[in-house]
Amino acid sequence: MNSGIYSILNESNNLIYIGSTNNLTHRKNQHFSLLDLKKHFNKKLQNAWLKYGRENFSFNIIEECSLEKLKEKEQFWINFYQSFEQDFGYNLVKMADRNIVSEQTKEKISKSHKKYWKNKKFSESHLANMSKSNSKFWKDKKLSVEHRNKLSESHKKILIQIDKFGNIVNEFHGIKEASEKTGFSQIGIQQVASGYKRKSIYGYTFKYKN
Numbered sequence: 001m002n003s004g005i006y007s008i009l010n011e012s013n014n015l016i017y018i019g020s021t022n023n024l025t026h027r028k029n030q031h032f033s034l035l036d037l038k039k040h041f042n043k044k045l046q047n048a049w050l051k052y053g054r055e056n057f058s059f060n061i062i063e064e065c066s067l068e069k070l071k072e073k074e075q076f077w078i079n080f081y082q083s084f085e086q087d088f089g090y091n092l093v094k095m096a097d098r099n100i101v102s103e104q105t106k107e108k109i110s111k112s113h114k115k116y117w118k119n120k121k122f123s124e125s126h127l128a129n130m131s132k133s134n135s136k137f138w139k140d141k142k143l144s145v146e147h148r149n150k151l152s153e154s155h156k157k158i159l160i161q162i163d164k165f166g167n168i169v170n171e172f173h174g175i176k177e178a179s180e181k182t183g184f185s186q187i188g189i190q191q192v193a194s195g196y197k198r199k200s201i202y203g204y205t206f207k208y209k210n
Helices: 024-036 043-052 067-081 103-119 124-140 145-156 175-182 186-194
Strands: 004-010 016-021 057-064 158-162 168-173 205-208
Touching: 004 024, 004 043, 004 067, 004 186, 016 024, 016 067, 024 043, 024 057, 057 186, 158 175, 168 175, 175 186, 186 205
Parallel strands: none
Antiparallel strands: 004 016, 004 057, 158 168, 158 205
């Protein structure tokens, strides 16, 4: 099975993009190639890529699933990571794509859009209005204090790493440090620590210290 849910994680600030595909290997190459070429369809993700650099982004497979489950699973993980919120991630809309199409179809759509926009001309005033509108959207978008604190605390809490014999082998100041020192993905560690989807990662468990 090569279909499933993936993320693109900015390891500098923990902002995340959630997506789904019927070809995980091809999707990673497609995203990173477009980002390197400065032609990615997600401008927010593209701007972050240019600001932080390729070396600070990782492509992670969250879970593999059947084509029939893609939309449902993608929506779950978008909601789980709140990746549609400005301070949490790079997804531009709250809802998962309603139509899961083949990579070949996506490429055809992409080419069609490129041809359209290449020939499309805007006046300077129209471009200024679009820019002003986008700025207003992000400026007016506010996160609840509860949501801010929830994300912040999950990455700052003390984490303990436990081996299969129940011994505490390490203690970390947050998920990011645990990932950097163990080499495990931040998403994997978070899933284990939160008790969702997986109970261990490479034979270890992680728990938040009380």
